[in-house]
Amino acid sequence: MxxxxxxxxxxxxxxxxxxxxxxxxxxxxxxxxxxxxxxxxxxxxxxxxxxxxxxxxxxxxxxxxxxxxxxxxxxxxxxxxxxxxxxxxxxxxxxxLGQNALHIATLGADEKNNVIITLLIEAGVAIDGLDCQNETPLLYSIGLRKNNMAEGLLKYKADVNLKNYYSPLFLAIILEVSPRVINIIASQADINEKNIEDDTVLHYACKHNMSSGRLKFLLILKADVNIFNSQGLVPFSLLTNLKSEQAVTMVEHIVSLKLENKYVHKDNWDIIFHNETLLALYNNYLSRNEPSI
Missing domain, CATH: 1.25.40.20 (Ankyrin repeat-containing domain)
Structure with a gap:
């Protein structure tokens, strides 16, 4: 009754x-x-x-x-x-499913409303709780592209290094969440960390033809062009179109490294020197940017 x-x-x-x-x-x-x-x-x-x-x-x-x-x-x-x-x-x-109340909040709460997130965290619900898939509330919010919610969790020091298949930084970049969220995470995490496939996020971006703007963003965050994956490949070698804007971005970055007397691995040079278009671009950028004597 x-x-x-x-x-x-x-x-x-x-x-x-x-x-x-x-x-x-x-x-x-x-x-x-x-x-x-x-x-x-x-x-x-x-x-x-x-x-x-x-x-x-x-x-x-x-x-x-x-x-x-x-x-x-x-x-x-x-x-x-x-x-x-x-x-x-x-x-x-x-x-x-191993979800605590904060996991549930990130799944359902309004992306623009962090009141519930704040209530739960301040009450003492674990901000870095792991569900049965080893996912934290931060990974949930990034996976759902809830930028405001991710910022709220980061404000309360959600751990940016807890991961399952992807780290929060890797996931944020491949899903192209807001640059603000990525910058907050990147300030505390390793931009060159590898995923389970032994790729860095720069490998991933090149392999999946992410935009030249996204590549530039990664390079600004100090993504390393010289790291090898398990196949022995540097990120540049994963670009499928060497006439693309992405290839131009990589050449520009390599020129800047040379001008700063920073190391560039031979495999990156080989890609440039064995392609007439890229070599012409390289020489053009170098001549325009090299300091005059």
């Missing part, structure tokens, strides 16, 4: 039933959905408060392992979340 009263959003009936000693923690045995769970799903704050007053369990779980806090966060209702947090729920609770 209590579940029906909540379903019909009848706070008077809910209060009356509880006064008459009905079990506040009664639940639907089929799916583990209890009274508080149903009230939160309905976002009925007055009913939620009545249930809590009568001792509703804030640490019960549904059949997917979601805690009451998980369910509250799924609503994106700040008032509901605040009310549940007041009851001191288990902040370490994870569901069957």
């Amino acid at each position: 209590l579940l029906w009263a909540i379903y019909w959003k009848n706070s008077f009936a809910v209060n009356l039933l509880l006064k008459n000693n009905i079990d506040v923690n009664c639940e639907n045995q089929q799916d583990g959905i209890g009274a508080l769970y149903l009230a939160i799903k309905s976002e009925e704050l007055d009913i939620i408060c009545i249930l809590l007053k009568y001792g509703a369990d804030v640490n019960c779980r549904d059949f997917k392992g979601n805690s009451i806090l998980h369910i509250a966060v799924q609503t994106n209702n700040v008032a509901v979340i605040k009310e549940i947090l007041k009851q001191k729920p288990d902040l370490k609770a994870i569901n069957n």
Whole structure:
């Protein structure tokens, strides 16, 4: 009867039933959905408060392992979340996928609204929690291209070096999230870190023909043109079109390295010197930029 009263959003009936000693923690045995769970799903704050007053369990779980806090966060209702947090729920609770409440928030919350993220972090939910795929809330936010949310997590010192298949920096670059987010991560991470395929992000960018603007951005961040992958290839050798703007960008960068007396591996020189177009570009840039004696 209590579940029906909540379903019909009848706070008077809910209060009356509880006064008459009905079990506040009664639940639907089929799916583990209890009274508080149903009230939160309905976002009925007055009913939620009545249930809590009568001792509703804030640490019960549904059949997917979601805690009451998980369910509250799924609503994106700040008032509901605040009310549940007041009851001191288990902040370490994870569901069957290994997700804590902050993972859930990054999946569902409005990209422009960091209020829920802030509430959870300041309450003590682990900012660097790992789900069953070893993904953190930061990786979630980057993967979903939620730039504002990623910035919010970084503000609270989310670990930029925790990774699964990709590191946060690698993922941010290949998904082309905002330069601001990439710059924040890059200031704390290694731009030349390799992924599971032994490629740096510059290898990846060249292999997948990312824009010349993206290549320039990586080079500004100190991506190294001299690193080899497991196939013994430098990034430049992965460009499929040596007449492209990307190839021009690489030549320009190599010229700048030469002018700064910095090391450039022989494999990069071979690509330039064995291609007439690139060699002409190289000589042109060099003559225009070399200091006059």
